[in-house]
Amino acid sequence: MSASADPCTKASDAVADPLVEAIRGIDTTALDCIQVNAAVLADARHGPGTHLELGGRLVFAPRAGAHGPLPTVEEPAADRIEPMGDLLGLVLKIGRPVTDGRALLDLLPEDGGPLYVVGDAFRMPWLPYHAHQHMDHSVLLRAVDGGARVEAVDAYDNETPYGRAEPVVCSYDLAEAAALFDGSPALPVPVRTVPPARPSVSETLARNAEAGRRLLAGDAPECYAATFRDHADQQEACAALLLETWLLSRSRRLHAAWVAHHLPGSPLASVAADRAAAWDTLAGQCYLAARRVQRGRPVPPQIHPALAELLRADAESAVRAANEHPGEAMPHMxxxxxxxxxxxxxxxxxxxxxxxxxxxxxxxxxxxxxxxxxxxxxxxxxxxxxxxxxxxxxxxxxxxxxxxxxxxxxxxxxxxxxxx
Structure with missing residues (x-):
């Protein structure tokens, strides 16, 4: 392949097949890099909207970060994959890490079906993170042209510091595809289709309300926000907070889509949309804060109380939602x-x-x-x-x-x- 040849095609321009059609029907800006390609699989196997079940739960569960004292709401990829599959009607069984590209390609289904893989974004040339930043990232790999080539299907959609990531389909010969994964651990995840295990709307809202009551009973939102506010290195703190609000914003946007899907036109759908818009605004403010701090300017002081207030407002909305939809049928007027x-x-x-x-x-x-x-x-x-x-x-x-x-x-x- 010549240096000037681009092996990737935007999914919006790619030849239609079940995976591409699924991408076109998904708001990929509401999903993170681990969810998004599992969502494509679910909608391709079970029909449009299946992926929205990932948005039912309204979760705030910060954990200790991998480096330093700053907390994070981001879960390790390996802890998320199998539970994600339960909601999506997919058995996603994580295999042993593979560091040899040829060995990974040997796991591709012979029928041309996709293998869900979590690898290093640093090694994936279709991403802006390529050669810039190490992070777990999912991709769907499948054999094409009778096994002579490999397609990488990636629905990730995001503006990054290094450029825009857009849903793509990339085609490589076997040697090129293997080289992308040589020397870097990748998690192969074979996919099997089963009926989705979907809790009822009322059950999901009740679980959200229970979590909301626990949050409102303590000071977790304030403590979480204060950890970033009081961190000694504000460049590090603002960079971390930008990621946190990005993750929380996407999860709230997905939750709003889930509510709109199951309770279209309802007051609950309107409230969820408003909550998602408020998180989008805060994420934008945190991006501005991170840029200002990089230039030696002070952190806008309003972002930390706004973060705590949004978390409390989410919890209050969850409690009200369960009270307003206590298992009754949709109104029939x-x-x-x-x-x-x-x-x-x-x-x-x-x-x-x-x-x-x-x-x-x-x-x-x-x-x-x-x-x-x-x-x-x-x-x-x-x-x-x-x-x-x-x-x-x-x-x-x-x-x-x-x-x-x-x-x-x-x-x-x-x-x-x-x-x-």
Missing amino acids: PAQVRQTVVHTVADVLGAAPEAVATTDDLSRLEGFASFQMVETVERLEDAYGVEFAAEDLDVAVLRNVEGLVGLVLRTTAGAEVAHA
Whole structure:
């Protein structure tokens, strides 16, 4: 391969296949570098939206950092992979670390299926971290062209100090692919598909509320923020805090997407979106603080109390969410059902709710097709805990907001009569 040849294609431009299609349907900016490629696998195996189960739990569990006294909410990759698989309907069994690239490639499935691998971002040339920073990073490897080449599929999406990381598909011959992993430990993780083990929405909200009550009973948010505020080396502290708020911001954005998926148009979805936006703002402020400190300027003092306040606000929101959704069914009043239908269609199509609400024929909206009709039906069935009768799934009904509202109202009314 010549020095000028680029082996990578943006996923948005790549030839469509199940993995690429899954990437296109995911907000990759809501996932970190360990989650994102497991999310691609889950959506490819079980359908769009499966990955959102990673966002159900609202977690704040800082632990001692690997270096020095600063805490971190980041878990070691090896501790996250198998539990992640339980939610995604994937058995992700971590193999023994491999330091020989050829030995790693020997583990690729012969049928061209993907092998999930966690390696060193420093060795991955499609990333801005390449030759700059060592960190665990996941990638999907698969054999193509009858085993003559290897594709690296990576959905990671982030602005970094070294440039932008975008979802890509990269193709290498065997020697090139092996060289990427020679001499650096990589964790191979074979993938097997199983039914997802999904807790109910109410159960997840209850667990979030329990964790929220524990946090509110003590001073963990203030102690966490003070550790960064009082650290002797403020360059180190601000750099670490930037990573912390980045991780917390992405997790809150994913949580908001999970709520919107399961409770579309609900007050809880609106609150979760507001909370995620507040974390995005704080992460931006921490980026500014890190840059200022690098230039010898003082740390903006507001970032530390803001961090503690956001953590407390998250906990308070979690407690309220469980109280407002204590296991009851979705509301069945026509106006509430219409709001749910509009937000569900908008989420499936990536459209503005206002555009959906004012469109007589949904097929006029960009992105609407048979696949989106099916996903809308399945999302509404999941939301209301019903199954629509096959004879009611008329195309004219499914292409119209009012038709979908009527379908939900008739089906839920019938379910209530059947259980009376």
